[in-house]
Amino acid sequence: MTSGIPQRTPTAPGAPLVSHAVNRYVRWLGSQRDTLGTAIVVIAVLLAWQFFGGYLPKYIFPTIPLAIEKFEQIITLKGTYVAIGQTLVRILGGFAVSASFGIAFGILMAMSTQFNFIARPLIRLIMGVPALTWVLLGVIWFKNMELRVWFFMFIVTFPITALNTYDGVRAVPFELYQMTRSLRPTTAGLLRFLIIPAATPFIFSGLRLSLSFSGRIAVFAEAIAAGTGIGAEMMLTNQLFDVAGLIGWTFILIVVLSLMDGALEVLERRWFRWRREMKD
Amino acid sequence: MITVVEVSSVRKDYGSGLDGNPFTAVKDVSFSVGEGEVVCICGKTGCGKSTLVNMLLGLDPPSAGSIRIDGLSPSADFFAMRGKLAAVFQTDRLLPWRTVIDNAAIGLEVANVPKDERYARARVWLSKVGLSGWEKAYPHQLSGGMRQRVAISRAFVTDPKVILLDEAFGHLDEVTAHKLRQDCMALITESRTAAIVVTHNITEALELGTRVLVLGKPARVISSHELVELRRLPDWAIKRDQVRSEIFRTIDSESFG
Numbered sequence: 001m002t003s004g005i006p007q008r009t010p011t012a013p014g015a016p017l018v019s020h021a022v023n024r025y026v027r028w029l030g031s032q033r034d035t036l037g038t039a040i041v042v043i044a045v046l047l048a049w050q051f052f053g054g055y056l057p058k059y060i061f062p063t064i065p066l067a068i069e070k071f072e073q074i075i076t077l078k079g080t081y082v083a084i085g086q087t088l089v090r091i092l093g094g095f096a097v098s099a100s101f102g103i104a105f106g107i108l109m110a111m112s113t114q115f116n117f118i119a120r121p122l123i124r125l126i127m128g129v130p131a132l133t134w135v136l137l138g139v140i141w142f143k144n145m146e147l148r149v150w151f152f153m154f155i156v157t158f159p160i161t162a163l164n165t166y167d168g169v170r171a172v173p174f175e176l177y178q179m180t181r182s183l184r185p186t187t188a189g190l191l192r193f194l195i196i197p198a199a200t201p202f203i204f205s206g207l208r209l210s211l212s213f214s215g216r217i218a219v220f221a222e223a224i225a226a227g228t229g230i231g232a233e234m235m236l237t238n239q240l241f242d243v244a245g246l247i248g249w250t251f252i253l254i255v256v257l258s259l260m261d262g263a264l265e266v267l268e269r270r271w272f273r274w275r276r277e278m279k280d
Numbered sequence: 281m282i283t284v285v286e287v288s289s290v291r292k293d294y295g296s297g298l299d300g301n302p303f304t305a306v307k308d309v310s311f312s313v314g315e316g317e318v319v320c321i322c323g324k325t326g327c328g329k330s331t332l333v334n335m336l337l338g339l340d341p342p343s344a345g346s347i348r349i350d351g352l353s354p355s356a357d358f359f360a361m362r363g364k365l366a367a368v369f370q371t372d373r374l375l376p377w378r379t380v381i382d383n384a385a386i387g388l389e390v391a392n393v394p395k396d397e398r399y400a401r402a403r404v405w406l407s408k409v410g411l412s413g414w415e416k417a418y419p420h421q422l423s424g425g426m427r428q429r430v431a432i433s434r435a436f437v438t439d440p441k442v443i444l445l446d447e448a449f450g451h452l453d454e455v456t457a458h459k460l461r462q463d464c465m466a467l468i469t470e471s472r473t474a475a476i477v478v479t480h481n482i483t484e485a486l487e488l489g490t491r492v493l494v495l496g497k498p499a500r501v502i503s504s505h506e507l508v509e510l511r512r513l514p515d516w517a518i519k520r521d522q523v524r525s526e527i528f529r530t531i532d533s534e535s536f537g
Contacts, residue, residue: 179373182337183390184362193386197377274377274418 062244070244071251080233084256087218087229090146091260094153095214099207102158106165106203107195123159131156131217139225148225153217157210164206168199204268211264215257230256281314284441284474285336290345292331305331306342306499313442318468318475320489322482324531328499329478333446336476337367350441363391366435368464370447372427374419380430381406381415387438398437405433408467425456432464436471443468445477449484461488482527486520494527496534503530 029036046064053063062070074080109116134155138148172195180194196203222231230253237245292306305328313319323329334340335347338354338361347354350364366387374383381402382389388398406412409429419427428448435443445464449457465488468475477488485492489507496502505527510519 175369175371175373176375178334178337178339179367179369180375180386181339182365182367183387184338184359185390186359189390193390194375197375200377272377274420 058244059241060243062247067244067247070242071248074245074248074252080252083228083230083233084252087222087231087253088256090149090153090222090229091211091214091218094150094218095157095211097150098154098158098214099161099210101154102161102206102210103165103203105158106162106206107169107191107199109162109166110169111195119162123162126155127159131220135221135224138221145226145228149218149221149229152221152225153214156217157213160210160213161203161206164202164209165199168202168206169195171202172198201272204264204272208261208264208268211260212257215253215260219253281317283312283314284350285311285313285319285476286346286348287311287336288346288348290332290335290342290347292328292335292340293343304498306335308345308500309495310345311493311501311504313474313476315474316469316472318465318477318488318490320477320479320485320492321495322479322485322492322527322531323495323499324497324534325480327495327497329480329495330446332495332499333367333444333478336444337365363387363438364441365444366438366440366442367444367446368428368431368435368448370450372419372424372431374427374430374434376419378419379415380411380417380419380422383419383430384433384437387434391438402433402437405437406430408436409433409463425452425460428452428460429463432460432467436467436473439471440473442474442476445475445479447479448477450479450481457484482524485527486524492523492527494530496531502534503527 049061050064052061053066058066105119109119131152134152135148138151138155142148142151176194176198180190183193185193219229219231219234222229223235224231226232230249234246234249234253237243237249288310290306290309291304293302293304295302307328309332311319321329321332331340335342336349336354338358341355349361352361352364354361354365375386378386381399384406385393385398385402388401393401403412403415406415409432411426411429411433414422414426419430422430431448448464449461452460461484477485479485486507491507492505493501494503494505503526505523507523510516510523513519
């Protein structure tokens, strides 16, 4: 005879383990949300691309297989690697010069009221001038193609590094400043022991932004003011109405820029181990 | 007793305060500290203790009067004073990107002491404060008390003539603060360093000091209490309570005066 009390289903011995595994799966899914979102967007773009490629003329909108075929052609050409090398040298060279100058400029701005008085309006003025004006001025002012590209990259990216450095130095906690000053370092020592390490997270975010700009700007300048490099190759595809080629070169540029950003991220992780551990 | 710190008629005026009017933060402070002596400076919040600390550290020159530490002016002889005066602040003020040993040794690094020597000296002081084995840790991996111990070893590592404790135990829980006070005092006694302890905690001042100076507002010495002889008396506990009440009354009357 069974009582009126509802019988509880006995829990299977493996049940807690199963629910634990489900929880872990749900948590994993949650942590993969960004990846999932990216995958959905990429698939949607590819589908749309294939769809429009089927209806529009191939010289305006090539299909995915055609773009891949063109990309394969591009990467088998020796000249492609020469163009990538030229662009890389320009980006890294221009970035190095602009970053060094920008960091020094930002530190000076933060540490000298007199310098800041002149520097801030100057930076505001430089940033206010349209990028195209700088390219055209570069073409007029410099005969040498490399100088044109470097000038353009420098003038557009150094204010980013300078302003981030300035903010970083200004954000150094007063308590740490007072403690370090009480140890009586020279100005160089103060920069070495406190100011630069404390401002480095700000400087780094400025550098990453500046590197990303450098890549885009170098290609833009190559297209307009130089005859070599990825930018010039892209310009050529435009003149030949070769959209598949343009997509191929764009993909190469994305890979190059992503690799550079990845390298900077690796450096950032290594240098800011203490910061990452703090967050954990 | 050799006098290590000589503060004579020190005054600090500022051009404009919060209300925009000129004001005097430190009116007239004079005192001296001998070798091995622990002078506690007590006063209410906002009485000018921090200004006095900044002047003692040489970060802010006095408007009038003079401060001499081991015969030198902390502000005028700024670099010559390197290593002679050390401070432990209310918060540990460790540099988060430096390991424990690099934080402890920073005073020696500023003085360009070779790496091996500065690490060896820092290890000695870290061991004295009970942090052997934690040399490679980062500050965020330590508790508040441990971080303050690193700050104490950072102060002692340069073998200073004078150590300045600015509310050094104020943010810790009572048990940790008591233990740390005792350990710090043992190190001060062992190293025969002159110490200036700035605190708003009267009990702490009576526990640590050989002398307690009470500051009014604006900062000037309104009473001084010698404790060495009193401590030797069998009824020290009663005497201590009397001195505490006296200090309390002095500060309280000053507030309404």
